[in-house]
Each structure stands twice: as C-alpha cells, then as structure tokens.
Amino acid sequence: MSGLAIGIVVLNVVLALLFSLGAAPILVWIERRVAGLIQDRLGPNRCHIAGIRLGGLVQSLADMLKLFFKEDFRANAIREKFLFSLAPVIVFVSAFLSFMVMPFADDVYVEGERFIMQGLPIDTGVLWFLALAGLSVYGIMIGGWASRNKYALLGAMRSGAQVISYEAAMGLSLISVLLCYPSVQLGDIVRAQGELLGGILPAWGIFLQPLAALIFIVTAFAEANRTPFDLAEGESEIVGGFHTEYGAMRFGLFFVGEYVAMSASSALIVTLFFGGFQLPYLNTQTLHVTMPLILGALGIVVPLGSFYCIRWMRKHNRWALPNDRRNRESAWLSNIIIGLNGILAAGIGYGLIVGLSSFSTHMLTALLQVVTFALKLLAMNFVFVWVRWTLPRFRYDQLQMLGWKVLMPLALANIIVTASVIVLKGA
Amino acid sequence: MGVKIVPRHGKTLREKLYLPAIFGGMKTTLRHFTANLGDTPQIKTFSYPEEQPQDIGERYRGVHRLTKREDGSVRCVACFMCASACPAECIFIEAQEREDGVDEKMPKRFDIDLLECVFCGACVEACPCDAIRMDSGIFSFIGKKREDFIQTKEQLLAREAKENA
Numbered sequence: 106m107s108g109l110a111i112g113i114v115v116l117n118v119v120l121a122l123l124f125s126l127g128a129a130p131i132l133v134w135i136e137r138r139v140a141g142l143i144q145d146r147l148g149p150n151r152c153h154i155a156g157i158r159l160g161g162l163v164q165s166l167a168d169m170l171k172l173f174f175k176e177d178f179r180a181n182a183i184r185e186k187f188l189f190s191l192a193p194v195i196v197f198v199s200a201f202l203s204f205m206v207m208p209f210a211d212d213v214y215v216e217g218e219r220f221i222m223q224g225l226p227i228d229t230g231v232l233w234f235l236a237l238a239g240l241s242v243y244g245i246m247i248g249g250w251a252s253r254n255k256y257a258l259l260g261a262m263r264s265g266a267q268v269i270s271y272e273a274a275m276g277l278s279l280i281s282v283l284l285c286y287p288s289v290q291l292g293d294i295v296r297a298q299g300e301l302l303g304g305i306l307p308a309w310g311i312f313l314q315p316l317a318a319l320i321f322i323v324t325a326f327a328e329a330n331r332t333p334f335d336l337a338e339g340e341s342e343i344v345g346g347f348h349t350e351y352g353a354m355r356f357g358l359f360f361v362g363e364y365v366a367m368s369a370s371s372a373l374i375v376t377l378f379f380g381g382f383q384l385p386y387l388n389t390q391t392l393h394v395t396m397p398l399i400l401g402a403l404g405i406v407v408p409l410g411s412f413y414c415i416r417w418m419r420k421h422n423r424w425a426l427p428n429d430r431r432n433r434e435s436a437w438l439s440n441i442i443i444g445l446n447g448i449l450a451a452g453i454g455y456g457l458i459v460g461l462s463s464f465s466t467h468m469l470t471a472l473l474q475v476v477t478f479a480l481k482l483l484a485m486n487f488v489f490v491w492v493r494w495t496l497p498r499f500r501y502d503q504l505q506m507l508g509w510k511v512l513m514p515l516a517l518a519n520i521i522v523t524a525s526v527i528v529l530k531g532a
Numbered sequence: 533m534g535v536k537i538v539p540r541h542g543k544t545l546r547e548k549l550y551l552p553a554i555f556g557g558m559k560t561t562l563r564h565f566t567a568n569l570g571d572t573p574q575i576k577t578f579s580y581p582e583e584q585p586q587d588i589g590e591r592y593r594g595v596h597r598l599t600k601r602e603d604g605s606v607r608c609v610a611c612f613m614c615a616s617a618c619p620a621e622c623i624f625i626e627a628q629e630r631e632d633g634v635d636e637k638m639p640k641r642f643d644i645d646l647l648e649c650v651f652c653g654a655c656v657e658a659c660p661c662d663a664i665r666m667d668s669g670i671f672s673f674i675g676k677k678r679e680d681f682i683q684t685k686e687q688l689l690a691r692e693a694k695e696n697a
Contacts, residue, residue, distance in 0.1 A: 142565045
C-alpha cells in the first residue's frame with residue numbers, strides 16, 4: 106500500500122467519524138436553534154469562549170463538558186449493573202456502526218487500485234444498516250429492564266414494539282427500491298441514480314419510487330425514535346421513558362446515540378432517495394470532463410454566498426451591551442470568511458491557469474461529492490428537526506394502526522406493482 | 533330555536549390521508565423559521581440581565597418600602613395592622629413610645645422576611661397611614677445568606693419609589 110492509499114483510507118474513517126459522531130453536537134445545536142426560531146424565540150446564544158459564540162454552537166461543547174463531569178450515579182435498587190452500563194453502549198455503537206456503509210463519494214481509483222469511499226469498505230450496504238438499526242432496540246430494552254423502574258420498563262416496551270413493527274414496513278419498502286437497482290451496495294445504487302429519467306429528471310429514488318420513499322422516511326423516523334414516534338420517552342406520561350434512571354455520561358451516550366442514529370437514517374434516506382453524493386445532472390464522468398467549468402462557477406457562487414452570509418451576520422450577530430467582547434465576533438468571523446475565500450480564489454486561479462492533472466481532477470471530484478453529500482445530509486437532518494417541532498406525538502394505538510394497517514399493506518402493494526412493471530418491461 | 537348541527541371533520545379522503553395536513557403544518561413552522569431567521573431583531577425575546585424589562589407598571593408589587601413624613605421621620609405608627617393582615621406572617625414589629633411629639637407610637641424594629649413573603653400586597657391595603665408601600669419596582673431581590681432576606685426598618689426606609697411609577 107502506498108502512502109497515498111493509506112491517506113485515503115484514513116480520510117474515509119475521519120469523514121465517517123465527522124459525519125456521525127462529529128455531527129452530534131452540531132445536530133443538538135441545530136435542533137435547539139431551529140426549535141427556538143420555529144417557536145418565535147432565540148434558542149441558546151449566550152455561551153462563549155473569549156467572545157466567540159458561533160451562533161450558540163459553543164453551548165453544545167459546554168453541555169458535553171457538563172455531562173462528562175457529572176457524578177456517575179446509579180440507584181442501589183439496580184441489580185444488573187453490567188447490563189445497566191451496557192445498554193447505552195449498545196445504542197451508541199449500533200447507531201455509530203450503521204453509518205459506516207454510507208458512501209461519501211464515488212469510488213476513487215488511485216494507481217489502478219479501487220477505493221470505496223465509506224467508513225468500512227464492505228459491500229453489504231443496506232443489509233448492514235438494517236442489521237445494526239435493529240440492534241439498537243436491544244440497548245433500549247436492556248436499559249429499560251435493568252433500570253428496575255416501571256416507567257423505564259413501559260418506555261422500553263413501547264419502544265421495542267414500535268421499532269419491531271416499523272421494521273417490517275421499512276424492510277418491505279426497501280425491497281421495492283432494491284428491485285429497481287441492481288445491487289444492495291449503496292455505492293452502486295447511488296451510481297444508478299446519476300442517470301437521467303427520460304432525459305429530464307435525475308433518476309433519484311424519490312422519482313422512481315415515491316411511495317417507497319414516503320414509507321421509508323416515515324419508518325426511519327420511527328426507527329430513530331424521533332417525534333412523532335418518540336413514544337419511548339413520553340414526558341407527560343412515563344417521565345423520561347427508558348432513560349429515566351440514567352444520568353451523566355451514561356445518559357449522554359443515549360443522547361448522542363439518538364442523534365447519530367438520526368444522522369445515519371438521514372444518510373440512508375439521502376443515499377437511497379435523493380441521489381447520495383450525486384449532484385443533479387452531473388454524474389462522475391461529467392464532473393471529470395467539466396471540472397474547469399465547475400471550478401469557475403464555484404469561484405463566483407462561493408464569494409457571493411459569503412457576501413450574503415457576512416451581511417446577515419452584521420445584522421443579526423449582536424449583543425445587548427455595546428462594549429461586550431461578544432460584539433467583536435462578527436468582524437473576526439468576517440475576516441476568516443474573507444480569508445478562506447481568498448485561499449479558494451487563489452486555488453481555483455492556480456488550477457485553471459496551470460491546468461488540472463488527471464489525479465487532481467479525480468480528487469476534486471471526490472471532494473465535491475463529499476461536500477454535496479454533507480449538504481444533503483444536513484438538509485435531511487433539518488427535515489428531521491423540522492418535523493419534530495411541527496407534529497405532536499402519536500397515541501400508542503394510532504401508532505400501531507399506522508404501522509400495520511397502513512404502511513405495511515402499502516409497502517406490499519408497492520412491491521407487487523414494482524415487480525410487475527419490471528417483469529413486463531423485461532418481457 | 534333550531535337544532536345546531538356541528539360538522540364533523542376527518543371523513544373526507546383528503547383528511548384521512550393526513551399528509552396534506554402535515555405538509556400544511558410544516559409550511560406554517562417553516563414560515564415562522566424563515567421569517568425569524570431573516571430578521572432576528574423582531575423576535576420579542578430580550579437578553580434579560582443586559583436588557584431590563586420596561587413594562588413594570590405603577591401597580592406592580594415589588595419589594596416593600598416604608599414611607600416617610602415631610603420631616604423625614606418614619607410614618608409608621610406601629611399599629612400592627614399589616615402584621616395582622618399578612619397571610620404569610622412575615623412582618624415582625626416591635627413598638628416603642630415616640631418621644632418627639634409628632635405622634636404617640638413608632639416601630640423600634642420593623643422586619644419583613646422576604647423568604648416568607650408572598651407579595652400579596654395585603655399589608656399595603658391594611659395600612660391606615662400609607663406607611664408601607666410596594667412601589668419600589670424591584671422584581672428581583674438577591675442575597676447570599678438567608679439573613680440577607682430579612683429586611684430591617686433601616687433598609688425599608690432607605691428604599692425609594694420607582695421613578696417613573
């Protein structure tokens with residue numbers, strides 16, 4: 106293995122960490138700020154390190170720090186101490202591992218060697234995700250049972266029944282998607298979505314399989330235990346649900362695990378239905394050919410975006426006291442953005458004047474695709490948060506009704522229709 | 533009077549699909565989100581310790597004060613009306629003879645335990661001499677020990693009415 110190859114593998118692992126684990130504080134921040142703005146409040150915005158607030162992002166760091174330094178408390182009534190400690194680990198690890206098969210970019214060929222751009226370079230794809238997503242319910246069940254608390258047990262039972270019944274609909278909706286694509290490997294599925302449908306629409310899963318997309322998104326919400334399906338923790342009736350007895354970093358693992366699971370679900374939704382790393386109308390081959398043009402376009406779009414960003418910041422990033430050092434943050438951040446733009450412009454200018462080698466074209470394509478994937482992931486995570494602050498929680502019988510009587514038959518019908526169309530087209 | 537028939541909802545296909553209603557709700561929340569993101573200063577939230585509330589009105593019941601006569605001496609005659617009216621029993625008065633001829637009685641001690649006080653204003657209503665008032669406009673009282681919250685006669689006399697009240 107050459108140094109470059111090792112570099113790419115390390116890069117993949119770092120990216121997978123960044124998108125799942127690194128996303129958790131950012132998602133917490135997004136959740137709280139979006140909730141605030143939706144409800145006509147501000148959300149957390151006071152926390153700062155030497156005046157740097159980053160719009161409240163520092164609050165997430167402070168919260169994590171607090172969870173780390175809290176007393177690791179466990180009630181004496183809890184007998185199964187090992188299982189009690191194991192539960193958050195299972196939730197966290199299964200959520201974390203399920204992210205590992207998401208492709209961030211098209212396969213990269215370096216010196217004739219093929220590199221799959223995902224955390225674990227394996228071909229199991231969707232199956233890996235389904236297996237690990239199903240595992241997380243064990244963490245919740247064990248945690249709820251080992252807590253020796255009726256609320257925790259009730260929450261765990263609700264959650265278990267919910268996840269198991271929605272997994273059926275989820276698996277069935279996936280079958281019709283997999284019928285459309287030749288492989289279970291997510292990279293192949295995304296490559297197939299780079300084509301055009303009838304020359305107009307990109308062949309994204311949502312256009313090919315709108316019903317499956319809807320069912321999958323709904324069941325993904327249930328699988329990640331997010332509102333409107335967060336029955337595992339109904340504050341009004343069963344306190345905190347399965348994590349009632351947990352505190353400090355044990356609770357922190359549950360908490361982070363929830364956000365990582367949400368991020369993983371978003372990643373799979375994006376990969377299956379929204380074209381994954383594909384830019385619409387620009388698949389990998391087109392990107393290779395038109396790279397100078399795209400760089401030129403970026404050279405215009407990014408400074409323009411930065412200009413509006415800085416203008417927005419000047420207007421909004423204020424602090425009530427005029428002499429507070431938090432007021433100096435905007436100028437500081439503006440300078441950083443301008444500096445980054447300068448570096449970008451210099452890089453693009455150099456690339457366009459000197460000309461791009463085949464290797465750098467491939468690397469830039471991969472970079473562009475990683476950025477595309479990240480933006481789509483962010484958008485899908487925003488949808489998760491947006492739905493949470495819009496819809497109320499389901500009642501338990503309504504939840505099961507929706508799962509078994511609506512989503513499951515719809516998914517089955519969808520399979521039959523899809524299969525018939527494919528057979529008729531083949532015949 | 534005719535019989536009023538209330539229309540029941542949830543029977544049409546559109547309503548049974550749920551999705552139009554869900555998307556409608558999401559549109560509403562997104563509208564709030566974008567409006568607030570585009571113009572945060574219009575959000576009513578204020579940064580509390582830095583920005584003080586401006587809507588403390590004339591009748592707001594803040595921390596008590598004892599009023600004074602024209603010559604600057606205490607107006608209270610230690611009649612115990614406020615202490616009797618107090619539902620929380622947080623007013624402790626010790627009376628003494630008034631020697632300067634202005635009146636017959638005055639309080640030697642006049643303590644209010646703010647930790648017990650429920651800020652009901654019954655003492656202000658009960659006072660026959662307008663000697664105790666709650667118009668200081670102080671809505672947040674801070675102390676480091678429990679003893680700090682027992683307001684003595686001197687502290688109560690030193691406090692002034694809120695300016696614009």
